Amino acid sequence: MSIETSATIGRFGPFGGRYVPETLVPALLELEEAYTAARADPAFGKQVAQVLKEFVGRETPLTPAHRLTAAWGGAQVWLKREDLAHTGAHKINNTIGQVLLALRMGKKRIIAETGAGQHGVATATACALFGLPCEVYMGALDVERQALNVFRMRALGATVRPVELGSKTLKDAMNEAMRTWVSQVQDTHYVIGSAAGPHPYPTIVRDFQAIIGQEVRKQSQALFGQLPDAIIACVGGGSNAIGVLHPFVGDKQVRLVGVEAGGHGLHTKQHGASLTLGTEGVLHGSRSLVLQDEHGQIQEAHSISAGLDYPGVGPELAFLVKTGRMEIRTATDDEALQAFYEVSRSEGILPALETSHAFARGAELARELGKGKHLVINCSGRGDKDVATIAARGIPAAITGNKS
Amino acid sequence: MSGEIAAAFAKAKARGEGALVAYAMAGDPDLPRSVDVFAAMVEGGADILEIGVAFSDPIADGPVIQEASERALKAGASLKRVLNEVVPEVRKRCPETPLVVMTYINVVMAMGEEKYAKLAREKGISGTILPDLPPEESSGIRATFDAAGLDLIPLCAPTTPPARAEAIARDARGFVYCVSVAGVTGMRSELPVDLSSRLELVRKASPVPITAGFGISTAEQARTIGAHADGVVVGSALVRAAHADGPAAARQLCAEIKRGLKR
Numbered sequence: 001m002s003i004e005t006s007a008t009i010g011r012f013g014p015f016g017g018r019y020v021p022e023t024l025v026p027a028l029l030e031l032e033e034a035y036t037a038a039r040a041d042p043a044f045g046k047q048v049a050q051v052l053k054e055f056v057g058r059e060t061p062l063t064p065a066h067r068l069t070a071a072w073g074g075a076q077v078w079l080k081r082e083d084l085a086h087t088g089a090h091k092i093n094n095t096i097g098q099v100l101l102a103l104r105m106g107k108k109r110i111i112a113e114t115g116a117g118q119h120g121v122a123t124a125t126a127c128a129l130f131g132l133p134c135e136v137y138m139g140a141l142d143v144e145r146q147a148l149n150v151f152r153m154r155a156l157g158a159t160v161r162p163v164e165l166g167s168k169t170l171k172d173a174m175n176e177a178m179r180t181w182v183s184q185v186q187d188t189h190y191v192i193g194s195a196a197g198p199h200p201y202p203t204i205v206r207d208f209q210a211i212i213g214q215e216v217r218k219q220s221q222a223l224f225g226q227l228p229d230a231i232i233a234c235v236g237g238g239s240n241a242i243g244v245l246h247p248f249v250g251d252k253q254v255r256l257v258g259v260e261a262g263g264h265g266l267h268t269k270q271h272g273a274s275l276t277l278g279t280e281g282v283l284h285g286s287r288s289l290v291l292q293d294e295h296g297q298i299q300e301a302h303s304i305s306a307g308l309d310y311p312g313v314g315p316e317l318a319f320l321v322k323t324g325r326m327e328i329r330t331a332t333d334d335e336a337l338q339a340f341y342e343v344s345r346s347e348g349i350l351p352a353l354e355t356s357h358a359f360a361r362g363a364e365l366a367r368e369l370g371k372g373k374h375l376v377i378n379c380s381g382r383g384d385k386d387v388a389t390i391a392a393r394g395i396p397a398a399i400t401g402n403k404s
Numbered sequence: 405m406s407g408e409i410a411a412a413f414a415k416a417k418a419r420g421e422g423a424l425v426a427y428a429m430a431g432d433p434d435l436p437r438s439v440d441v442f443a444a445m446v447e448g449g450a451d452i453l454e455i456g457v458a459f460s461d462p463i464a465d466g467p468v469i470q471e472a473s474e475r476a477l478k479a480g481a482s483l484k485r486v487l488n489e490v491v492p493e494v495r496k497r498c499p500e501t502p503l504v505v506m507t508y509i510n511v512v513m514a515m516g517e518e519k520y521a522k523l524a525r526e527k528g529i530s531g532t533i534l535p536d537l538p539p540e541e542s543s544g545i546r547a548t549f550d551a552a553g554l555d556l557i558p559l560c561a562p563t564t565p566p567a568r569a570e571a572i573a574r575d576a577r578g579f580v581y582c583v584s585v586a587g588v589t590g591m592r593s594e595l596p597v598d599l600s601s602r603l604e605l606v607r608k609a610s611p612v613p614i615t616a617g618f619g620i621s622t623a624e625q626a627r628t629i630g631a632h633a634d635g636v637v638v639g640s641a642l643v644r645a646a647h648a649d650g651p652a653a654a655r656q657l658c659a660e661i662k663r664g665l666k667r
Binding site: 009017018019020021022023024025026027165166171175178179182183185186280281282283284285290292294295296297298 | 458459460461462463464465466470474477482483484508509510511512513514515535536537538540541558559560561562563564565568572583585586587588
């Protein structure tokens with residue numbers, strides 16, 4: 001036997017691959033094989049689709065945003081309502097799929113990492129539904145910031161393990177989950193929530209999230225008789241973005257736009273803009289664009305949103321940006337907050353802080369497109385989990401003055 | 405192939421001993437004092453030094469080495485500074501001992517693979533261990549290292565199936581690093597019972613010496629494992645000893661483990 005080379009395994013151009021300790025390689029090979037078989041098995045696809053319909057509440061609507069459309073004065077704005085999926089975000093699409101895959105593989109327990117807690121809640125939910133024990137690793141800082149989601153995970157029967165190392169955020173939670181997986185790899189499946197990590201995870205997560213874009217395709221044809229002119233999504237690790245954008249990669253007339261965390265501003269180093277300012281590197285098992293210093297040390301990312309302060313990004317998105325297929329922009333913490341209030345007040349929807357970044361770039365994009373065009377914003381999750389963070393800052397006077 | 409590594413194993417064997425590959429983190433607690441730790445380990449009997457270069461996100465390491473990485477990064481231990489400031493000093497004080505760098509692929513990528521291979525070799529490094537670079541990802545870098553005369557030392561895990569383990573061993577440079585437990589680096593009170601048969605399988609296939617590491621902290625464990633390998637790698641136990649009690653403690657632990665490796 002000779003060991004194959006990396007030329008094509010799980011690669012998106014130069015990105016992707018499988019950079020993990022040897023201990024994990026056999027598990028990743030097993031996962032790849034099991035997933036390939038599951039994907040080819042119509043019964044598995046039917047099972048996933050059925051749970052998504054009966055339990056998650058799919059399909060989620062494509063809602064016209066009339067008041068935003070009027071206020072922005074450009075393209076017709078449509079919201080893909082992942083906030084209406086069970087547990088309040090798109091994350092559940094992937095965890096249902098992966099937990100069913102784990103059951104198929106005969107795994108006895110599940111571990112996961114989480115940043116904002118949405119993926120943790122979604123994993124805990126899928127585990128409760130199918131009766132598997134679940135452990136979620138979460139940065140200690142995020143445990144503090146996202147108390148509501150910590151409670152939800154515990155209520156669902158999951159064990160939350162706060163990670164006190166490093167920046168105490170998502171990147172450290174992912175390190176710790178990987179370390180745990182290395183020692184428990186035989187009977188444990190690690191449910192990664194971002195379209196990141198070693199091959200085959202970026203592909204698995206993308207495939208399970210692609211249902212978002214597939215529904216948008218169908219719905220846009222039905223609602224306005226054509227594909228959207230542009231689709232915009234926030235990007236942390238990138239699971240909602242790749243999910244809504246991937247089905248349109250071949251449709252050159254559809255503009256694909258990602259919005260990253262600009263944090264305190266790109267000049268400050270306190271941001272999460274790895275597609276905008278990252279350089280090629282290896283983090284958490286895949287080669288992609290990462291925020292790092294000249295010595296290859298990973299930088300701590302910052303965002304008001306716990307789901308976006310990740311210094312890496314999924315390899316497929318890095319590829320789409322590098323090849324020019326996808327546009328990338330950023331929104332600062334303040335712009336996201338402003339967008340949060342704007343959307344809440346004009347559409348009656350409290351968007352997650354992650355999603356608020358996508359909205360923050362919505363106005364300019366709507367105007368760039370112009371009237372008669374159609375813009376879809378992926379409403380990746382709802383903002384209930386963020387209200388404590390946002391309320392702690394107080395409602396800005398400018399907003400109260402304008403709207404109350 | 406560097407040749408120095410094979411020579412060190414042969415020397416230990418001629419003395420009737422298994423080889424001790426001793427790990428410490430360069431820059432822990434600071435750059436000069438880590439040189440003292442490396443020198444002390446050689447005084448204690450270490451046959452090969454493994455020089456840890458810190459990475460911010462060390463997924464293959466347990467808490468002891470992870471915390472050492474954080475201290476080293478605070479002390480400014482970049483790969484460049486380790487090669488330019490730590491390695492030459494260690495060479496000076498331990499001219500006979502082969503030096504091996506252990507770090508993560510991103511650190512090497514940031515410097516550039518070719519640039520690293522050339523600089524490392526120039527400074528007297530014989531080999532490199534990259535725990536997050538499995539064979540599927542390493543063919544390119546191995547060719548670069550081969551051209552520079554730097555050994556890319558492969559790892560083999562308890563979860564590695566036999567055919568794969570044999571393939572890894574057959575292609576090995578320097579020595580094969582057999583990870584003794586499924587897990588991260590760190591001390592263990594007990595080692596797996598089926599370890600010896602796995603080590604024998606790798607030994608049969610490998611043209612170079614084989615070592616076992618991860619979890620070894622006592623002379624007794626070194627004796628048990630040393631019977632089935634050409635040497636052992638000790639990391640976390642030495643890092644902890646040096647951090648708690650300084651270079652002398654690392655010297656003493658090396659001497660103790662060497663006693664366990666006498667045949």
